[in-house]
Amino acid sequence: MTAGDGLEGLLRELAPQVLAALVRRYGHFDLAEDAVQEALIAAAEQWPDQGLPERPRGWLVTVASRRLTDQLRSEGSRRRREEAAAAAEPGQPASAAPADEPARDQDDTLTLLFLCCHSELSPPSQLALTLRAVAGLTTAEIARAFLVPEATMAQRISRAKQRIAAAGASFAPPPSGEWAERLAVVLHVLYLMFNEGYAATSGPDASRPELTAEAIRLTRAVHASLPQDAEVTGLLALMLLTEARHPARTTADGSLVPLAEQDRSLWRPDLIEEGTGLITGALARGPLGPYQLQAAIAAVHAEARHGDDTDWRQILALYDLLERIAPSPVVTLNRAVAVAMTRGPQAGLDVLATLQSDDRMARQHRLAGLRGHLHELAGQREAAVADYRLAAQRATSLPERRYLESRAARLAGPG
């Protein structure tokens, strides 16, 4: 398996570089992307038997270029395009590698991310296209990751590519006036990718591709391109510090373990160290942003050897800041926990009461679940049981519903 994993890793790493080389040379992002997928599949089939070519990247560029030019020719009706493509066909693809190639590869990955996270696309389409064109996953793998049929995912990806082609997007970084806004979209897509993977609990779906690993890998690539950007660093730190808890967050049967009850000896010290280092540096540099604040909160949690040692005052101060610069009902919900832990459960319940008037939030299981938890801390058993039961009814996640049901049952006691 390790050889296969190694090959898969190599192909995923090369995928955006090969795609960038093709798009730069021929344009036609949509067709080039198909050609690269075909070349990757050919490599996955041939390399294990025939051995790794001397220049894997050059091999992929050559094969993909051939597929692309074949396709452009076979579309033959537009003679001009055919000629342009044929004239541009390289003799020695990717051979004249400049000395700064790694830096250019990083920038290519970023440029591709900008293209896939095009504002013409909806977030699910941005996510799917990024996974295929930049992360180098197959359509089947992406479909499995999102629990949708492969045909559905194939259509989603091809529509997304058509849309980008129709929008006339070019393979170039966004103009400086749009840079910040476009980068924010890229970071949001990476954040969604991570969360999608993080929510995937172990158990029957253990074969789902590791979206969290892909999100971290791509965010690392963006960070390598933009090492001075504090929010990029913040997002990478947030992912690492969250991923560090992964081994402790579920039991063997897939049940969820709440943060306060996790066995912290299972947390990954390597990721905590790296994440904490990154966020400390970013906060010192600034400017401050929501990803940095969330990473800082995760770092404070990671610092506590035991749940009781958590520095809730510092967490509350960070949530106060977060609520000021990026207010949302979810931030308020999380801030309520910090308020409860520093000023007592009733103060937390008072914060939650302000969310009750938010219609969407009021129907969410998280609000009722947290209210149950705070009622439990306040010793109001009956209210806690009622809230947990309400939350269980509203939950649309099976593991979360089970957790809330068991919480209610434990408090209600026998009879």
Add this chain to the structure above:
Amino acid sequence: MKYMLLIYQNPATWRDLPEPDRQAIMSEAGALMAELTGTGEWVGGEALADPSTTRTVRVRDGVPAVTDGPFAEAKEQMVGYCIVDCETQERAVEIAARWPDARLWGMEVRPLLSPDGVEM
């Protein structure tokens, strides 16, 4: 979040619709499916055969009892479903409201129970 949209119809009313109207309804639904594929929200869906072909299965004391029907008295029956993956229930309701059957009969929007979750 995935939602199942249950499509209800009155088979008798459907039968009595002029053919061009039935065609128009089907192409309207088809266009909506294509649009949802474009937004990345379409997951899948199926139409059900006529309710008269239903069989009900109950196992009691280990013995399966299979009966025809029910030929429900309800005027509206479930004739198909689709599954959409969208950000909010409001959005799922918005999609349901655009289904032609919602104008003529009714739609139900039910969230699916996801196998995923995050710790609290």
